[in-house]
Amino acid sequence: MKENPTRSLSGIPTLLLLLAAGAFAFWLFVGGIQAKADLQIAAAIALGALLFFGLIGLYKVEPNQAAVLSLFGKYVGTVKDNGLRWNNPFYAKKKVSQRVRNFESGKLKVNELDGSPIEIAAVIVWQVVDSAEAVYNVDDYESFVHIQSESALRAMATSYPYDQHEEGQLALRSHAAEISQHLKDELAERLADAGVQVLDARISHLAYAPEIAHAMLQRQQANAVIAARTRIVAGAVGMVEMALAELQKNGVVHLDEERKAQMVSNLLVVLCGDRSTQPIVNAGTLY
Secondary structure (H helix, E strand, O other): OOOOEOOOEEHHHHHHHHHHHHHHHHHHHHHHHHHOOHHHHHHHHHHHHHHHHHHOOEEEEOOOEEEEEEEOOEEEEEEOOOEEEEOOOOOEEEEEEOOOEEEEOOOEEEEOOOOOEEEEEEEEEEEEOOHHHHHHOOOOHHHHHHHHHHHHHHHHHOOOOOOOOOOOOOOOOOOHHHHHHHHHHHHHHHHHHHOEEEEEEEEEEEEEOHHHHHHHHHHHHHHHHHHHHHHHHHHHHHHHHHHHHHHHHHOOOOOOHHHHHHHHHHHHHHHHOOOOOOOOOOOOOOO
16 A cells, blocks of 8 residues: 555635535525425425535645545545545545654563563654555554554664673663664664654663663673773783883883782782882882
8 A cells, every 4th residue: 555646626716616606505595485495495495505616625634644534445545635625525535644753661671682571751843744555555554654663663672782791782871872773774774664754763871770780780880990000000010011111221120020029019009009108218228
């Protein structure tokens, strides 16, 4: 089922014509009563009934709105001309908004790729682009969009971990653009048969489930401490190597292996310690 544009008559000229014909029918009816002409009265009544039935064919189409016309269950076409329009009074008319719409899904509790429960929600921006598919391919296209959006969000959330554990791995928290594109593509595939185009899809809420949030916070803090310690130790080792190399290069002092090891130990304690150290001045000999 694809959208088929169809023509319609301008409603204002048609309305004026019907009103003029109604005035004529009224004049004919009054004249028939005065002349006591039963045939003229019957003709006036029939004409009035016909004109009243013709008024049913008038309908209004707003900007970015489409009217889907059907005749006894058969799809006739779609009218997108704005303003007051007129078509066959027997046509059934269903209005479909083609404006851009958006909604935010509820907070869903799902298990991410590693099995940890998380809460996730998304904002979906969508638009009807084929009115015939929206009306005839699904029962209720708005409900269809909402349900399929939540289904796609669940499927996407289970495909990625919450945090990045390996280099180059996509994660929900660290790769927002890639995750949004995946969600958009997933929705576009699911909603294509409903005549709906997905304009944007982005995660609006992402967090660990309350029952594990504290434990996961401790893990994140531990990972941050480990990463910071790793950089501190790497920097300290580099500084110690540079200090020993400069001392040996300039011939300031000659140290045996035992004294080098002691110097390295002292420097690492100073550079890697959480608290400032208290220096002790050796007033005697080095040995």
